[in-house]
Each structure stands twice: as structure tokens, then as C-alpha cells.
Amino acid sequence: MSMSAATTAAAAAMDPQxxxxxxxxxxxxxxxxxxxxxLDVFADPRSVRDVVKGILHTIFFTRFFxxxxxxxxxxxxxxxxxxxxxxxxxxxxxRAAALERQLDAQRNSNTHNHSxxxxxxxxxxxxSTSNNNSGSNGSGSGGGGGGGxxxxxxxxFEKKRRKNWLSRGDDEVCWECxxxxxxxxxxxxxxxxxxxxxxxxxxxFTTAMKIVTFANSHKDxxxxxTSQGGNPFPFKITVDQQKETGxxxxxxxx
Numbered sequence: 001m002s003m004s005a006a007t008t009a010a011a012a013a014m015d016p017q018x019x020x021x022x023x024x025x026x027x028x029x030x031x032x033x034x035x036x037x038x039l040d041v042f043a044d045p046r047s048v049r050d051v052v053k054g055i056l057h058t059i060f061f062t063r064f065f066x067x068x069x070x071x072x073x074x075x076x077x078x079x080x081x082x083x084x085x086x087x088x089x090x091x092x093x094x095r096a097a098a099l100e101r102q103l104d105a106q107r108n109s110n111t112h113n114h115s116x117x118x119x120x121x122x123x124x125x126x127x128s129t130s131n132n133n134s135g136s137n138g139s140g141s142g143g144g145g146g147g148g149x150x151x152x153x154x155x156x157f158e159k160k161r162r163k164n165w166l167s168r169g170d171d172e173v174c175w176e177c178x179x180x181x182x183x184x185x186x187x188x189x190x191x192x193x194x195x196x197x198x199x200x201x202x203x204x205f206t207t208a209m210k211i212v213t214f215a216n217s218h219k220d221x222x223x224x225x226t227s228q229g230g231n232p233f234p235f236k237i238t239v240d241q242q243k244e245t246g247x248x249x250x251x252x253x254x
Contacts, residue, residue, distance in 0.1 A: 034155075035221060036177040037214045042203040044196050047076065048103060048184050051204055052096045052152060054080045056237065058208050059154055059178050060088060062215035066231050076201050080208060095237045099150045102239065103184045106148035147185045151240040154178040156233050158223040172234055175223055 043051040054075035061081035071082040083089070157172040187193040225232045 034174045034176050035218060036179060037210075037218075038179045038181065039207050039210060040203065041180055041182045041207055042196075042199050043182065043184055044193075044200065045100075045103065045107065045184060045186050047200060048182065049096045049100045050075050051200065052099055052180065052182060053092055054078075054204065055180055055207055055211070056092045056096070056152070056154065057082050058211045060092075060235075062211060063156060063176070063233075064088070064231060065225060065233070076197075076204055078201065078204055078208070091237055095152060095239055098239045099152060099182065103148040103150050103182070106150075107184070107186060147183070149184070150182045152180040152182065153236075153238045153240060154180070155236045155238075157235065158233055175221055175233075 039055065041051055041055055054073065057073070058080055060083045064083050064085070066085075068084055071084045072079050073082045074080075154177070155174050156176045157174050159170040160173050185196060187196045223233070
């Protein structure tokens, strides 16, 4: 090789832009959002706690990895899986109760606003009022004042060692999220009660089957289990604040 050729080769080796593309350092990839599975649940005020607990237990039955004896519970004449773990059951009970209180507050607020609107409308003449309009304050509203909406989120995490040498410990990184959107309607007649019962059973069955389908068809993203004994993945169950709305009418239940 001549001196000029050697000089050219050395210069090319020192030039990073002249390096083959595969040898250049690639920029770090941004973290990807974890997969999120969205579920819709419908219930009346009396059944909402049991329905939500049944859905949450079904989710954890597919993602709770410690060995457990299979258990089941009856919810609305449906047999659903149940995770027999004291800590998990306590958390599920607390979150379901919190959601129930939130939905009760929404229904009470809707009923109060509905009553105020009727009272303002009946006193609009300036004089004494009659009872001719009293019949319109009953069940003719079609359940619009008794609806509510809530949301429960379940997140699963894995612990990853921090790479920064200035700080020690583990970071919890979410690898899967389940969002349960709960719609509540309060039936006011026997006909409405029968329709709501059928809608609850159908949506509960459909939602339970979706959970099983999602869990079985999406497994590649589950982190490897590196510990023995106990649950390897931390989890969170949160109740999200929602605004009240007339969801019963929107779902065409009545």
C-alpha cells in the first residue's frame, strides 16, 4: 500500500461519519407504553360492588402468579374465578367500596339537581302552584337522574435496577394496565329492573370472556419471573374520579 493510500485509510478510520452504519452507536429508544386493556361493566347500585369485585378477581386470576388453589364465586348467577389471597382481597374490597361510595354520591347529586330543576319549573308562575304537574316527577324520567360512571385501573409493575450510579434501589416499571369503566343505572319500575338485570348479566359475561381472551393472547410482554415465592410483580388498584352523567339513557337500557 502506498503512503497516500495508507493516509487515506487512516483518515477514514478516524472519521465517525465514514464508519459503517452498523458500527455507529444507536440513540436510545424511548420507552414504550404498556399495553392497556379496556373493559366496560354495567350494574345497578345494589350490585355494583359485587360486579366490580368479580371483574377484578378475574383479572388477577390471569395475572397472579403464585400457586393458588382454584376457587370460584357466584356473581349474578355467573361462576367467576376468585383469588384466595388475603392482601389482594382486602385491597379489592376497599377499592370496590370506594367506587360504590363515589357512584352513590353521583346519584345523590343527580337526584338533588333533578329535584331542584322540577321545583324551579313548578314555581315559575309567580303565584300559588297546583299539583297538576306532580305526576311528572315520578318514574317518567326514565332513570336519567339515577345514573353514574366510575373507573377502576389495575396496573402491574416489574422492578428494575437503576442504572444511575448516583442512586441505588429499584424502579417500578408498568408492564400492563387494565381499565374498567363502570356504568351504573338505577331502575325505577319492574320493567326497568328486568332490563337492567339482563344487561348486567350479559355485560358481566362478555367482560369476563374478554379478560380471558386478552390474557391468553397477550403474553409476550410479561417480564421474566426472577424470584421464587410470593407475587413477583407489584400491582396497584386505583379508583379514578369521574363526572356524573346520564349514562343509563345513553346505553339505551330503558
